Amino acid sequence: MSQRYLLLPQTGLTSRSGPDAERLRRLNHAFEYEADDEQELDGVRLKVLDAQRNGPVLVEMSEAAAAALVAGGVPLRVIGEVVYPHPRALAAQARPQRRTDWNGLVEITVTCVEARSGAPLAGARVVAISDSAARLGDRGETDAAGRVALHLPPGRAIERLIVEADSRHWGACRDGLALADQRIELVPLDLGTADVVRHYYPGIAAATRFDVKTGVTVGVIDTGVGPHAALKTTGGRCTVTGEPPQRQSSFTDVDIHGTHVAGLIGAEGVLPGIAPGVNLHAYRAFPDARKGATNFAIIKALMYAVADNCDIVNLSLGGGPPDDALSEALADVRNHGVLVIAAVGNEHKPYVAFPAQHEDVVAVAAFGNRDRFPQQAEAAGDISQTPLSTRDPAEFFAAFSNNGMRVDVIAPGVAVLSTVRRCDDMPYGENGYAPLSGTSMAAPVVAGVAACLLSQDPALYNAPRNRARADALRDKLFAKCSELGFSKLYEGRGQPLC
Incomplete structure (x- = not known):
């Protein structure tokens, strides 16, 4: 059975001379002019699927063919x-x-209404969990009357009832409910009230902390970005292998995730990001709202980020096994003066997920502040009781966030408001805003802080684009950290401020 493999130079990501370079050129030519044909490399048959000039090549071949290449030297x-x-x-x-078979299940009705007016809310997504370990429960969407019928196992309380937040409301979380009809009141969003990010990084101070004249550029490797009126996207590419021709040049978000991330870094307008007006380059590495991104797509994006003179790259992704090819790319990016920021992962595990665990990456965990969202909002389910903050009793370590010795810093990542794009299967309108939670939200906050610090230091911005430049920006970021008191395992050096 055929599998996909990356072919890389003997050292580094690119090669321009020697036997490895000669083979890479041949494979690149095959991709450009003979993409549908099988090729032969050192006596082994394979098909070239994608290629970067003088650099990595993605091929399809059998395990036996891959073994023969290695054995053949x-x-x-x-x-x-x-x-x-x-x-x-x-x-x-x-x-x-x-369950499609409702026999033996108890039917309950959940009614969602707006807290202030009592008006029914249509299109609200409701999840009822009877047993989280066994994944027992039901989910559905409210009708025009704000009601949804759910079917649950008898004899069990509702372990947790969640109404997912959208661009209108905070959502809701209720624990330990009786197996009976429920009425849930949802608090409307108020963009004029400071959420957790604007509490620590006030929008009114954005102009003083970020100097747009410096020209700092941040690359966002994600599901794409926008369109959204509050985002200044100055460039971008699709790095997904095999996209249809009409989508190969599109970095439009195929989900909402990348748009939310980008807004936290640099949105302008009513809900400013940390560095409003920063140049944003969007690299879409995900094919759609469900499928994952390959190491080849991420490597391509990192190489483009270097070529496009990005200063900082945000990776709100991860969770795969440590990967030699991506590790090589992360080291190469840092050697080109680019600081990479990545999320530690949302599995609530005592380790940092890859690629955040890589030594050339700044790994970001997440915390929240219980005073920055309504008491029974969806985010209430993300509150962890331990460890305790010694800086502010309202602060808590996010229940979903990974932790461990490899954590470098921590940032707000619970009930974070940011930009979202119109999405056909989600209740988000054009140029909307919505709360999301995750270390995916904490990482771009740190990327925005790094952009601010770099914008305030023209000498560092104009320094040679080498490892020393990236290291200097990292050290500047670490020097601006404030400890929360969770301990190093949870917060690393603390929260970067600017």
């Missing part, structure tokens, strides 16, 4: 393709599996 490294899950895949996995 091909002057290239042969590394298997790795797929990193969609950034919101874990949230989807936490939802209960719906």
